[in-house]
Amino acid sequence: MKRSPTSPAPSSLTRAIRYLGHYRRETAYAYGALLLATSAQLMVPLLIHRMIDGITRGVVAQQTAALPATVQAAIASRMGITLAQLTQAGTQPVQALVISGLLILVFAMVRGLFSFSQAYMGERVSQSVAFDLRNDLFSRIQRLSFSYHDRNQTGQLMVRATDDVEKVRVFIGQGLLMATSALLLMVGAIVILFTLNPRLTLVVLPILPLALGLFLVMGSVARPMFGLVQRKLSALNAILQENMAGIKVVKAFSREPEQEQRFQKAADDFLAQILKVMRLMTFLMPLVFFIANLGQAAILFFGGRQMILGTLSLGEWQTFSLYLMFVFIPVAQLGFIITQMSQASASAGRIFEITDARSDVVEAPDARLLPTVRGRVEFENVTFRYFGGGKPVLERVSFVAEPGQQIALLGRTGSGKSTIINLIPRFYDPTEGVIRIDGVDLRQVALDSLRSQIGTVLQETTLFSGTIRDNIAFGRTDAPMAEIVQVAEAAAANEFIQSFPLGYGTPVGERGVTLSGGQRQRLAIARALLLDPRILILDDSTSSVDLETEWRIQQALIRLMQGRTSFVIAQRISTVLNADQILVLDDGAIVARGRHEELLETSEIYADIYSSQLVDDSAGVTVDAAAAMATES
Amino acid sequence: MFHDPRHIFEAETSKPQNVSQTLRRFAGYFRPYWRRYLGVLVMMIVSTWAAVTAPQLLGQAVDCYLVPPAATAAFEGVSPTLTVQPPSASGPAVQATDSACWYAEVPLTATTEERINGLAGLVLRLLGLYAIGSITTGLMFYWMTTSGQRVLRTLRVEVFHHILLLPIGYHVAHESGDIMSRVTNDADTIQQAVSFALIQVISGGFLIVWVAYKMLSESVAYGLVALAMLPFMVIATAWFSAQARKAFRRTRVRMGSVNAELQESISGVREAQAFSREDENIASFRETNAANRDANIRAVAYTSALAPTLEALGYVALALVAVAGGYALLEGQALLGETVTLGLMITFIAYVQRFNQPVQQISVLWTNIQSAIAGGERIFGLLDVVPDLQDAPDATDLPPIRGDVVLDDVWAEYEKGEAVLRGVSLRAAPGETVAIVGPTGAGKTTLISLIPRFYDVTGGALTIDGHDVRQVTGASLRKQIGVVLQESFLFSDTIMENIRFGRPEATDDEVIAAAKLANADKFIDRLPDGYQTSLGERGTGLSQGQRQLLAIARAALANPGILILDEATSSVDTRTERLIQSALETLLRDRTSFVIAHRLSTIRHADQVLFLDQGRIVERGTHDSLMAKHGMYYGLYMSQFRRQSPTEGGDGRETRAAPAPA
Secondary structure, X not given: OOOOOOXXXXXXXXXXXXXXXXXXXXXXXXXXXXXXXXXXXXXXXXXXXXXXXXXXXXXXXXXXXXXXXXXXXXXXXXXXXXXXXXXXXXXXXXXXHHHHHHHHHHHHHHHHHHHHHHHHHHHHHHHHHHHHHHHHHHHHHHHOOHHHHHHOOHHHHHHHHHHHHHHHHXXXXXXXXXXXXXXXHHHHHHHHHHXXXXXXXXXXXXXXXXXXXXXXXXXXXXXXXXXXXXXXXXXXXXXXXHHHHOXXXXXXXXXXXXXXXXXXXXXXXXXXXXXXXXXXXXXXXXXXXXXXXXXXXXXXXHHHHXXXXXXXXXXXXXXXXXXXXXXXXXXXXXXXXXXXXXXXXXXXXXXXXXXXXXXXXXXXXXOEOOOOOOOOEEXXXXXXXXXXXXXXXXXXXXXXXXXXXXXXXXXXXXXXXXXXXHHOOOOOOOOEEEEEEOOEEHHHXXXXXXXXXXXXXXXXXXXXXXXXXXXXXXXXXXXXXXXXXXXXXXXXXXXXXXHOOOHHHOEEOOOOOOOOHHHHHHHHHHHHXXXXXXXXXXXXXXXXXXXXXXXXXXXXXXXXXXXOEEEEEOOOHHHHHOOOEEEEEEOOXXXXXXXXXXXXXXXXXXXXXXXXXXXXXXXXXXXXHHHHHHHHX | OOOOHHHHHHHHHOOOOOHHHHHHHHHHHHHHHHXXXXXXXXXXHHHHHHHHHHHHHHHHHHHHHHHHHHHHHOOOOOOOOOOOOOOOOOOOOXXXXXXXXXXXXXXXXXXXXXXXXXXXXXXXXXXXXXXXXXXXXXXXXXXXHHHHHHHHHHHHHHHHHHHHHOOHHHHHHOOHHHHHHHHXXXXXXXXXXXXXXXXXXXXXXXXXXXXXXXXXXXXXXXXXXXXOOHHHHHHHHHHHHHHHHHHHHHHHHHHHHHHHHHHHHHHOHHHHHHOOOHHHHHHHHHHXXXXXXXXXXXXXXXXXXXXXXXXXXXXXXXXXXXXXHHHHHHHOOOEOOEOOOHHHHHHHHHHHHHHHHHHHHHHHHHHHHHHHHHHHHHHHHHHOOOOOOOOOOOOEOOOOOOOOEEEEEEEEEEEOOEEEEEEEEEEEOOOOXXXXXXXXXXXXXXXXXXXXXXXXXXXXEEEEOOEEHHHEOHHHHHOOEEEEOOOOOOOOOEHHHHHHOOOOOOOHHHHHHHHHHOOOHHHHHHOOOHHHOEOOHHHOOOOHHHHHHHHHHHHHHHOOOEEEEEOOOOOOOHHHHHHHHHHHHHHHOOOEEEEEOOOHHHHHOOOEEEEEEOOEEEEEEOHHHHHHHOOHHHHHHHHHHHHHHHHHHOOOOOOOOOOOOO
């Protein structure tokens, strides 16, 4: 995807148009039909002319039938035909008329067929291009790294995949075809005009560059304005999306009025920007129409002058002015298309901005598959800054986790525990330093091969619309039911799942049943377990279940962690007690490490955390338990 | 995401829609701008006048200035444009007449100079006419589009308002991406229609009427022949529109699912990457996306057929006019009792051609209008969802809360027949702390959701200070209740504003004080921009614990009469938790509070402990009394005790966790 900086970037719109290349046949069909339909349109004046001529001749022949042949011949030559033609016109005038009429009907059907094909194929191809653009956008968005998503809002990314794509589609499906047909018509008409009367044609020509220049100005002024329109729409959508995602909080604090104001302000901004564009259009569009009409008036004057001076015949002028329509109607059309084009161009820019976005986490070109992991994880002088700036969140962190070890991460909120965990599946890349698994630098392996061997339970559990089964099989869609039940059991989730009438088929997610935090978390654990990963990452994984369930999950996890390298962000000492290695983090640095027993002696911070835990739970428990036992006895 | 696209929108496509009703509703939105439309109407008449007068003037240029010399040049004056009289038995067969010129008196003797000057004058007039046409069209466009955009804005704001009005239950049951699609994509179809299509269609319609009138006024019989195809055009338009609308309805729904999947997949992108699900997601999106494409292609099959059909009918009309007129002319017969001249025929041919242009125009933009109607239906469909949880008509503001909360035999269910709470009764006296414990899924979150009336009880009543929550305004109720939810939702805004969310009028100092109270100030101070640090969506960049601290600060700032904590401190590390514990104690003091907690330490300080199981309160009392009872609470407590027992020794040095058998 990398573009060399020296080669000039093709305009976004051109790139979008190149997508038509995926549908060569359909596109060729659309444009072929367009060519035929347009040439058919150029035939209209001819057909009508022919018909009127036929009738005129017929009438004249009938009227002159009684006159002497010499007069007839003179009249015929005056009309630009031979006597024989005139006589023939007189013999079967009605037949000729009917034939002309039928010809027009045949022509109408042919033209109808082709213009249908043109419109239909054009729309079809444009829908296909939109389909491709959306897919490309979606794939890119799916693969962009966490830090990209940290900075971009769902709502505004959505607008690009919907509204911006639609703007480009409308142009490709209608504007581009219309422009082509307009240009074709214009060029064809100019050629015909030249053959009819070059001098008069020269009068028309200066108006074209004028119109063209105006279009260019219009386009270049309008494009950034349309870009802004899309930006404002994105802002609007982002507010909308956020409010829908956080509807509970909005309602809980009854902040509806403020949010409505916020939305209203965004809607007003959007409106103001659209109105700006509209004002420009209001000024420019009539100007374009006027210029087109100016051409007609100019022809009328100069052509009329020639006629009065006797250098141009009325018949010539009439044909000329008929074709003149085909020069100026396209000019007006192009004026309309140019706005569509600048709009599409602004939107195409926004689309390719995403598809071109470089993920901070890129697979090396020579990335190789990570072989089956044994589970040695090594951090060497790892420093990490969010967005590449500011104070480091992790500073020169080094440690080694041997295969099968259980590593507990401890530290206060914001000390860098989550960051360490996010670096292992390479959701982010370290700013400095190296992370290795089994001695291989993470940056040298294919992402899929890495992530598929790591099971992760993130802080927040997002369930997707689908059934419970689908959600557990999230990482391995083809997993057999027996395995799913097995991991659900291990995650202490089977029981509550079975309590639903639909069991594993119960729909969850946006339109499904509401699960409690604890239930969601257990599904997330089951989801991770199903991968049977060599490396397991648990982030706050048992924090929001009740104690009894937590205890059962703990048992499951202890069994599960055996033989796997596991990283656990734990807030409970009990988890820590089982750890092979405890890393105590403070302010992004490891301030103490070792096993529980060692740390208690050597690390003040650890002792502090530990004692706070004692005060928090166990001490009270001790006292109360003693009391309870006392009452019991 | 694991979708079966079919089941999602069946309900919607089968809904019968009333087009005229949709249009009437649109009209209601446009009503405030009626003055502009009056202006538009005037402009339309003027511009149509200009549009029909200009060709006439063009013709006059020929008839008044150009024909005479041409006619004299063509000695007998045979020219297709000249009026040819029907053949008569006597006199010269073909005769040029000057009667067609009404623009100016141009004597046949006029010099070339005079003619050119006359022509120049006419051209100037023509230019003036063009200018008038351009200006009126411009004004028309401006008034239409600006009012259209304003209507759209009103509609958007209204939909947003409605979305916030809809109860949580509605949001739980519907995909947010699909709802969003109505505000953006569906509204966009209307935008396209009001920008260009509407005005073109109306002015096109005007032109048609005008041309028809002109034709009929020139010759009723010939006019009827020329208009013979009009009924067919109307029928074709009606039929294709009906088909197209059906098809467009489907496209709007498909677009809604595209949007829904986008929103779900983008907001869940981290999970997707963690599980290497990208390929599956992409494949699934492809499917939804393809369904949208196919629905659209089906829709355009109808709309692309309309224009060529009308055009073909137009050519039929043209042929009809030419053949019928020509036949009458050649056979010397009257057409339906009226004589046809060659001039009349040529004029009619021109008319029929002019007729075709607006017909074309309309049919092309008809697509946009059909699509807009389908979009409008969806928007109105959403607006028509009556929030089943509304303020009662006679709802009063809840006076400042003292905090006497009573639940009297409360039942609650999300789905009919599946009760989540079954006859819960409790009373929290002002200032009391009520702890709710129980296994996951027991109904704890449901119970506390009823207090701010996120849901309505399905049986029994919930009163605060004696006021049934259904009898007071939602705003006055929720303003006085502070909630810290399991998932602390943050907005993409600064930290300052996120805390201020609790009370928008709070000063910066008050915000900082609240942050201090929640012990959030320490980590905030360490951020590069402190309180002005901008957060990503949903507070990305912060850990879950940090987010929880902000949520607590937010609740603290709100200074509510009733406080609800739903596992508020679950994700905070124990040291931080200990710090906020004291803050919470201050916060909880003198406030009625409901706390769902899994940490027994919180529970021990509660005035009442309720043990909830399967939607019923199975045990209640204080911690001590429940412990003494040796019931379910005791069991839960002992499981905790068992688990924690190794640390009982105080320094915990000598033991490791000895898990008891499950």
